[in-house]
Amino acid sequence: MFGKRIEKLASLIKDSKKIADIGTDHGYLIIEALLEGKTLKAQAIDNKKMPLLRAKENIVSFGLEKKVSFSLSSGLDDLDEDVDHIVMSGLGGSLIISLLEEHLDKITNQTLILQANRNCAELRSFLSENSFKIEYEKVIFDDKYYEIIVTKKINEKIKLTEKEILFGPYNLKHPNNVFYNYLDDEYARYEKIKYPSKQILHKKSLIKDILDKKDCKH
Numbered sequence: 001m002f003g004k005r006i007e008k009l010a011s012l013i014k015d016s017k018k019i020a021d022i023g024t025d026h027g028y029l030i031i032e033a034l035l036e037g038k039t040l041k042a043q044a045i046d047n048k049k050m051p052l053l054r055a056k057e058n059i060v061s062f063g064l065e066k067k068v069s070f071s072l073s074s075g076l077d078d079l080d081e082d083v084d085h086i087v088m089s090g091l092g093g094s095l096i097i098s099l100l101e102e103h104l105d106k107i108t109n110q111t112l113i114l115q116a117n118r119n120c121a122e123l124r125s126f127l128s129e130n131s132f133k134i135e136y137e138k139v140i141f142d143d144k145y146y147e148i149i150v151t152k153k154i155n156e157k158i159k160l161t162e163k164e165i166l167f168g169p170y171n172l173k174h175p176n177n178v179f180y181n182y183l184d185d186e187y188a189r190y191e192k193i194k195y196p197s198k199q200i201l202h203k204k205s206l207i208k209d210i211l212d213k214k215d216c217k218h
């Protein structure tokens with residue numbers, strides 16, 4: 001109802017009693033999750049009045065307001081203790097990192113569904129350094145490419161390779177056509193750079209390596 005990105009994010013919620021949507025804005029994720037029976041209740045969090053009001057209006061228009069609490073607060077500051085899934089989507093990777101970092105103590109058993117608009121590699125690096133295991137990833141195309149990460153805190157150190165940090169450990173193990181198209185487009189974008197930096201050249205060679213292996217499989 002609200003597009004492929006929101007649908008995919010909601011579909012990743014499993015056996016939930018209560019989700020928290022951090023940076024809820026329009027509240028679409030919550031509406032989709034409740035209507036699809038993905039969760040029983042939701043906490044809508046936004047640190048700005050107008051977006052939170054917008055979420056409330058939309059949620060009321062679907063008659064779902066009894067199932068949702070609204071919190072005008074930043075990140076996980078006001079996170080309810082009974083939340084089992086935390087969604088952070090449409091935010092920058094650096095913001096997601098700082099919001100998680102502020103309240104690492106509050107993250108225990110919850111499943112985190114993260115979709116950063118940029119800096120996905122930095123986000124993966126932060127997750128591995130803080131013992132978050134990436135359980136699932138998906139690259140989707142919804143007018144543009146979006147990377148989605150599902151992760152959970154575990155009591156083990158996690159070491160990711162450079163390739164895994166850049167492109168995602170699950171994406172690399174379970175590549176699909178959208179992932180390969182995404183890499184093709186990235187490669188083409190780098191090709192257009194007249195004077196590429198060493199970093200870009202290195203990333204290009206890693207992408208080529210992945211795409212060459214794909215061609216070998218076919």
Ligand SMILES: C[S@@+](CC[C@H](N)C(=O)[O-])C[C@H]1O[C@@H](n2cnc3c(N)ncnc32)[C@H](O)[C@@H]1O
Pocket residue numbers: 022023024025026045046047048051073074075088089090091099
């Ligand atoms: C681009 S919208 C993303 C909306 C929605 N999550 C989505 O995926 O479409 C970002 C929202 O995050 C909110 N936001 C930004 N910083 C925040 C913070 N520190 N805590 C909570 N919400 C925040 C903004 O007010 C805005 O409503």
